Each structure stands twice: as C-alpha cells, then as structure tokens.
Amino acid sequence: MTQTSFAQVYKELFPFWDEISESDREFLCRNSFDLTYPKGTTVHNGNECSGVILVCSGSLRLYIMSEDGKDITLYRLHKGDICMLSASCVLQSITFDVFVDAEEDSECYVISGSAFAEISARNPSVKIFALETAVSRFSDVMWVMQQILFMSMDKRLAIFLTDEMSRISSDTITLTHEQIASYIGSAREVVSRMLKYFANEGLVEISRKGIKILDKKGLRKLAL
Amino acid sequence: MTQTSFAQVYKELFPFWDEISESDREFLCRNSFDLTYPKGTTVHNGNECSGVILVCSGSLRLYIMSEDGKDITLYRLHKGDICMLSASCVLQSITFDVFVDAEEDSECYVISGSAFAEISARNPSVKIFALETAVSRFSDVMWVMQQILFMSMDKRLAIFLTDEMSRISSDTITLTHEQIASYIGSAREVVSRMLKYFANEGLVEISRKGIKILDKKGLRKLAL
Numbered sequence: 001m002t003q004t005s006f007a008q009v010y011k012e013l014f015p016f017w018d019e020i021s022e023s024d025r026e027f028l029c030r031n032s033f034d035l036t037y038p039k040g041t042t043v044h045n046g047n048e049c050s051g052v053i054l055v056c057s058g059s060l061r062l063y064i065m066s067e068d069g070k071d072i073t074l075y076r077l078h079k080g081d082i083c084m085l086s087a088s089c090v091l092q093s094i095t096f097d098v099f100v101d102a103e104e105d106s107e108c109y110v111i112s113g114s115a116f117a118e119i120s121a122r123n124p125s126v127k128i129f130a131l132e133t134a135v136s137r138f139s140d141v142m143w144v145m146q147q148i149l150f151m152s153m154d155k156r157l158a159i160f161l162t163d164e165m166s167r168i169s170s171d172t173i174t175l176t177h178e179q180i181a182s183y184i185g186s187a188r189e190v191v192s193r194m195l196k197y198f199a200n201e202g203l204v205e206i207s208r209k210g211i212k213i214l215d216k217k218g219l220r221k222l223a224l
Numbered sequence: 225m226t227q228t229s230f231a232q233v234y235k236e237l238f239p240f241w242d243e244i245s246e247s248d249r250e251f252l253c254r255n256s257f258d259l260t261y262p263k264g265t266t267v268h269n270g271n272e273c274s275g276v277i278l279v280c281s282g283s284l285r286l287y288i289m290s291e292d293g294k295d296i297t298l299y300r301l302h303k304g305d306i307c308m309l310s311a312s313c314v315l316q317s318i319t320f321d322v323f324v325d326a327e328e329d330s331e332c333y334v335i336s337g338s339a340f341a342e343i344s345a346r347n348p349s350v351k352i353f354a355l356e357t358a359v360s361r362f363s364d365v366m367w368v369m370q371q372i373l374f375m376s377m378d379k380r381l382a383i384f385l386t387d388e389m390s391r392i393s394s395d396t397i398t399l400t401h402e403q404i405a406s407y408i409g410s411a412r413e414v415v416s417r418m419l420k421y422f423a424n425e426g427l428v429e430i431s432r433k434g435i436k437i438l439d440k441k442g443l444r445k446l447a448l
Contacts, residue, residue, distance in 0.1 A: 093360035135359055135362070138359070138362045
C-alpha cells in the first residue's frame with residue numbers, strides 16, 4: 001500500500017481534503033494503515049482509541065455491550081462508510097464504549113487517532129467533518145432506540161427479517177435465533193416464540209437451514 | 225430585554241463569542257428573544273425548528289415519544305444549559321424528533337434557528353460549538369439507553385428501595401451506595417449514578433442522612 005493510494009481514496013471521501021495543507025495531507029497518509037479483518041474478528045474494543053476506520057470492502061457491525069455480554073447492534077458500516085466512534089481520542093465528548101466486529105472479511109484503511117486529532121486541532125473543517133459524522137450516527141442510534149423501546153416485538157422482528165432479506169438478496173436467513181435476538185435487542189426465547197407465531201401464520205418456514213420467508217407482503221404489512 | 229443584556233450572557237456562555245465579528249454578534253442579539261415558559265408548557269414539539277434555547281432559570285425536560293404517547297426522558301436542562309437539538313435547522317444531520325417541556329416556570333433566551341444557522345455557516349467556531357454541544361448529549365442519551373436496555377438497573381434499584389422501605393418501616397434508607405450495589409449485584413458507581421438520576425426525577429432525595437423516598441408511587445411504577 002503506497003501513500004498515493006491512500007491519498008486517492010481520501011480525496012474522494014473527505015470533503016476537507018483540498019482545504020488542508022499538502023503537509024497535513026501527507027501526514028494523514030503516513031499515519032494510515034491498510035488492514036484486513038477476517039470475518040468474526042474484533043476491530044474495536046470499547047475504551048481504546050482504534051483510530052478512524054474507513055471501510056473499503058466487507059462489513060463491520062457496531063454495537064454496545066452490557067456487563068453480562070449481551071449486545072445490541074447500533075448500525076453496520078459498508079464500503080465507503082467511516083467509523084468515527086472508534087476514535088475516542090478525536091471526539092473527546094464521546095464517553096460511551098462501542099464495539100466493532102467484522103461481519104465479513106473486511107479491508108479497511110485506518111488512520112491513527114492521534115494523527116487525526118492533531119490535524120483536526122489545526123483545521124476547523126476536519127473537526128467539523130469528524131463531529132458531523134458522529135452526529136449523523138446519533139440519529140441512527142436514536143432510531144434503533146425508538147424501535148427497541150417503543151415498538152412491539154412482532155413489528156421489530158418483521159422489520160428485521162425484511163431488511164435482512166434485502167441485504168443478503170435471499171429469502172432464506174441463516175442466522176440463529178440467538179443472533180437475531182441480539183440484533184433486535186431481545187431474548188432468544190422471545191424471538192423463537194415470535195418466529196413460531198410467524199410460522200403458524202404462514203409468514204415464514206423454519207427449518208434447520210434457517211428461516212425462509214414465505215409471505216413477503218404479509219411481513220411488510222406487519223412492519224408498517 | 226435589551227440587546228446588551230443578551231450580549232452579556234452570550235459572552236459568558238459561548239466560547240466563540242470573541243471570535244466572531246461585531247456585526248455577527250449584533251445579528252445574534254437582534255434575533256434573540258426572552259421567553260418565559262410556565263410550568264407544564266411545551267417548549268419544543270418534535271419536528272419544528274424552535275431555535276437554540278438557553279436556560280436562564282427553571283428546568284426543561286427533553287424526551288422522545290412513541291406513536292401511542294409513551295415517553296422517555298433523555299435528559300434535563302438547567303440554568304446555563306444550552307439546547308441544540310431543538311434547532312433542527314442548525315443541525316441538519318439530526319433527523320430524530322425530540323420534545324421539550326418546562327418542568328418549572330423557566331426563563332429562556334431563544335436564538336432564532338435560521339439566524340444561528342446563518343452565523344454558523346460563516347463561522348467554523350460557531351459550527352464546531354453547535355456540533356460539540358450535540359455530540360456531548362449523544363453520550364448522555366447512550367447512558368440512558370444502556371440502563372434501559374441492559375441492566376433494567378432502574379427497575380432493580382426501584383425494587384430494592386421499595387422492598388427495603390417496607391422492611392425497615394421507614395422512608396429513609398441509611399445504607400451506603402456500596403452496600404446497595406452489593407445487594408443488587410451492581411457497582412457502586414452505577415448505583416450512585418442511578419440514584420442521582422432518581423433524584424433528578426424527584427423520586428428520592430439524597431443527603432448525608434441517607435436516601436429518602438419522596439415518591440413511593442413513582443418508584444413502585446418503575447419496579448413493575
């Protein structure tokens with residue numbers, strides 16, 4: 001990986017790129033790393049500063065975790081997305097811990113948190129970009145929170161299944177009930193029970209292979 | 225209310241005040257209003273842009289609401305606090321609706337959202353201030369979310385307090401936070417923070433003598 005390749009990508013992704021000095025641009029590239037996280041590995045672990053992460057390919061999942069290891073997905077990052085919450089040394093007002101896992105083999109460019117913080121301290125446009133990236137995720141998180149707190153389980157599960165079906169472009173979802181429960185902030189038993197209910201209604205078919213969606217329309221109606 | 229009085233308060237509250245031009249300062253003061261919200265009134269209603277609100281006295285409650293009218297308190301604003309989430313035209317990346325009520329008679333200075341947005345567009349330091357104010361609330365909201373989602377700590381603590389109150393036939397509990405934490409299987413810091421939250425909610429009063437239950441009914445409701 002050469003510094004020129006980083007610069008090419010950064011020029012596309014960072015609205016501030018042409019506003020900062022040549023030496024600041026070089027500094028960011030010199031402090032960039034090309035890392036590939038195999039599926040299932042931990043990318044960011046709570047309170048450390050893992051830097052600013054750009055997803056080049058694959059998929060990262062950002063979540064929060066309870067003391068007893070229960071987790072809730074806040075959002076996913078795909079190609080072209082930037083993770084700023086993993087750079088706690090850049091955003092000092094972020095005081096909560098998030099975790100990031102690779103859901104698929106994921107190639108990422110990672111900019112050292114301290115290097116990014118240094119550039120952000122002397123370039124208001126960089127600081128504004130970092131803050132705006134974080135604030136826009138605030139809205140995503142609030143949406144998840146409202147889903148979990150206010151919506152009934154059948155609706156939440158129906159939304160998850162229809163979303164997941166489009167995401168993977170298949171009508172068969174191979175996640176375990178446990179995994180689904182963690183995605184939608186519920187318990188395995190609740191998910192299993194609700195899936196059984198959906199199966200009885202003819203909405204899905206449950207087998208060892210996974211959950212097959214039989215009635216998209218019906219699920220979408222529930223998800224409204 | 226004269227423009228000079230606004231300027232005096234803004235000089236104290238806004239770190240950017242001395243960095244913007246005299247005419248921008250005058251523009252903000254000309255677009256400021258001195259409003260008193262009687263206890264119980266709605267200050268901000270979801271999707272409108274109510275402007276940037278500075279609390280001079282009293283107390284505002286910021287919350288989210290479900291379709292069926294259930295609400296969850298995210299945080300409260302007291303003297304000297306600034307509400308930025310009510311200025312959706314300033315922070316375009318905030319796409320969720322919050323509601324703000326006056327919990328007491330509250331005197332507020334309100335800066336027109338469009339005026340603040342105009343100044344923020346030409347002064348990076350103003351924009352950074354607005355974003356940082358929003359991001360710091362992100363952390364508060366995540367804390368509330370984690371309490372609610374994972375620990376049901378509020379529930380566990382409410383159950384413990386109501387049980388203990390009946391056990392000792394007194395409305396004042398003299399256990400230390402450490403002791404309570406060990407009873408309910410949590411950490412002292414978590415208990416202290418949650419008790420502070422309960423105190424803000426008017427459920428308990430914390431003093432050197434112990435924890436006095438002010439609102440039995442409210443605690444019992446939490447314990448359900």
